[in-house]
Amino acid sequence: MIDTNALRQKIIDLAISGKLTEQFPEDGDAHELFNQIQEEKKKLVKEGKIKRQKKLPPVEEEEWPFKIPENWMWVHLGDLFDHNTGKALNSTNQEGNLYDYITTSNVYWDHFELKGLKQMRFTDNELDKCTVTKGDLLICEGGDIGRSAIWPYDFDMRIQNHLHRLRKLLPSLNTKFYYFIMWFYKQNNMISGRGIGLQGFSSRRVHSLVVPLPPLAEQKRIVEIIEQFEPLLNQIDDAQSRYSEDTEILKQKILDLAVRGKLVPQDPSDEPASVLLEKIVEEKKKLIKEGKIKKQKKLPPITEDEIPFEIPESWEWVHFSDLFSLSNGVASRGTVGGELHPVLRLADLTSGQINTESVRNIALSEKEFNTHTISEGDLVFIRVNGSREKVANAFLYTGEQDISYCDHLFCGHKVSSLFDSVYIMYIYHSNMVRVQVEPEIKTTAGQNTINQKSMGKIIIPLPPLAEQKRIVARLDELYGILQV
Incomplete structure (x- = not known):
């Protein structure tokens, strides 16, 4: 470009x-x-x-x-x-x-x-x-x-x-x-x-x-x-604008293949997602027992009516809350008498990425910081925004330093290391997810919001871990070509 x-x-x-x-x-x-x-x-x-x-x-x-x-x-x-x-x-x-x-x-x-x-x-x-x-x-x-x-x-x-x-x-x-x-x-x-x-x-x-x-x-x-x-x-701008629109359409077509299990071949030797999910459930129970995440109300099983399309036999449909523990952020005004800690804001989410260099320090109590901390592999979501299109947008945190986040954001805390957060982030930008998000967005006084319950019940397809990684590698490759 x-x-x-x-x-x-x-x-x-x-x-x-x-x-x-x-x-x-x-x-x-x-x-x-x-x-x-x-x-x-x-x-x-x-x-x-x-x-x-x-x-x-x-x-x-x-x-x-x-x-x-x-x-x-x-x-x-x-x-x-x-x-x-x-x-x-x-x-x-x-x-x-x-x-x-x-x-x-x-x-x-x-x-x-x-x-x-x-x-x-x-x-x-x-x-x-x-x-x-x-x-x-x-x-x-x-x-x-x-x-x-x-x-x-x-x-x-x-x-x-x-x-x-x-x-x-x-x-x-x-x-x-x-x-x-x-x-x-x-x-x-x-x-x-x-x-x-x-x-x-x-x-x-x-x-x-x-x-x-x-x-x-x-x-x-x-x-x-x-x-x-x-x-x-101006001609170059117009041509590039048309190319960008065509590129977004093409990206969605590629994502559609990915979420349906048609982007990369299945390998019979992969451990099926059903077994993977059982292990994730056990890890989640352990974190709840240790007090690291809160116990959440269990959602009913996903029904046939909720499933939008068929996926490979080795895959499973899961709720987002099966993989992530959701929590709101801290008030951006901070806490009197607290110590300075880095706090992620809406302004730090740019061009689809988290800009850690612009993150500011805000006074927080140790309890606030420890209970509202983003760690590597967690996903950050926009909870409230004037733009409806930006609500529920997903950002992957890849930094090594623990940081907190403001109350305009959600954090999806990863409950297990047995799935690929990059795969989830890609899938979250698909039309399949956006169709589920749209009816859940509420508008009040010009601000658009989505709550934890609505986010948690969104369903996504979960492939075997090895296939998740193959899908991510293929998406990285194809998206890299489109950016040239």
Whole structure:
């Protein structure tokens, strides 16, 4: 798969550092352009069209984020644009007329979503400051900090105070060039929010952002070249999106073969799953007796009506609770006076894996930690989430360090070493399991949840242990090919 985002970054990196275009003497020098912009700025201030802003000092060499050609110049963004923010939404301010307005939720990278616009009152003085017109660059102060787009419409619009409006001081300045700079800076963590609690990209920081200034002709050439790449990159994105959809369909077909016992051949010499299950039951009883897991209410035998399809004779249908002991996690706020322990959160479950590097420490009592601990081979499930599709998603813990987990998650504690957790995780991503999960999900106040009882009664096919391992090896091989 081609990483088009990385490719875009490389193209724009070369472009905004002057390595994608040739410099021509006839383009002139950016210092001349800068002086021209400052003269225009003084004129606009004198005419009362813009407000005088505090002059920023020249950009020092230690502030340069990368090298640029000799005929370019490092400047502050506020040197090039007249900068304003919008109006704060205030229910007590009822002066002026009602107008539509946009906020950060309407601004996306290089485009706007204008459905369901709200209104608030603006006085004539506020309209002058808070109105955007065609060609203005808008930058988000909050939300996805730094997200930017150029207003492309022939009609004007008002903005709320969490948006910055940048209007070029010189008509010939290329605003799209500075849109690309904002995108590149954001992708490379060169802009971010500051502050305690809600973070924001303040007016001072926007105004003082250090940016390159090429001659006008080169700005135009740079933008033209970047835009020539965009259709090709979009075509690659579309093709890869279609490939991803086809790949997911193919994965499900492969999983369907696996759960039916048709992915790898059966070996008559394998110990049948019925014998394996008897051993697992004995190990589970031992763990209950030792107080390591709680005794759970025994589920009734699986009936013929519950079985969705036939499986090989050497396999057995089992409940999930036959293999795992389920338990909720600890409150993410922690315990006063407890010791610090690593606690897994929803944010640590990314791209189908558990990211142990991002796990945070939370104060817990020893009892809480010991009774809510994930060990190697256990499965972690999402118990509650705003996205219905994510509820009951399975993640295998392969780390060696014992960690705890928050109350947005379930843990399936493995009750025996006589089955392969990787096999169970694969099977849990099959449509066969999802069909059982869907009716068990409850939705309240926008949150989707599933409880332990519902999880425990889900039925899955259990092959002999040797065949489980052969299935896992084959799935690893086929999935590896699909990822190429």
